[in-house]
Amino acid sequence: SQQGEEDPQALSIQEGENATMNCSYKTSINNLQWYRQNSGRGLVHLILIRSNEREKHSGRLRVTLDTSKKSSSLLITASRAADTASYFCATVGYSTLTFGKGTMLLVSP
């Protein structure tokens, strides 16, 4: 399985701080995606980074990809209480996604 594994499993920070989540995976990928899930809801796509890209930005999100280490990181800058959610990385081999178990982020006011 090429399932991604997020680290840490849980993260608690204060509003305004930065949050960094990491994802490691086992086999080669076409792209890697990050999703957010608010409690008890469906997942929302955040960002996609292709295997030939090293860094990508979207608003307050910054994603890096290191294919030599088979790892990715998601940085959320200047976090807000509304960022409280679970974050999942998903790796793409051919065309299906394989999700990790997620990082639960709690941002306190």
Next chain:
Amino acid sequence: DVKVTQSSRYLVKRTGEKVFLECVQDMDHENMFWYRQDPGLGLRLIYFSYDVKMKEKGDIPEGYSVSREKKERFSLILESASTNQTSMYLCASSSRTGRGGNEQFFGPGTRLTVL
């Protein structure tokens, strides 16, 4: 506004019942997916479909079947529900791509409890 809808948010069924979970997308997507999500196990792919009347097994297809008679609709069927199928079920869709997966759009989920 793109949308994936699922027939129920919450469902309670008895062991042995036949259960239908319906998913509809309005984005004209070719690909549709069914996942289940369990604490500590993350999301696991049950079945997916690349086109009408086509289906492919995912990682955990046992105990499930699917139906895709129309492009916009993908149904998950539990032929004889069991307690170990109590879970959150998530449907997703994506556009077709020749290589690599595109972003997936998810429905709100159905929390199924089998008693």
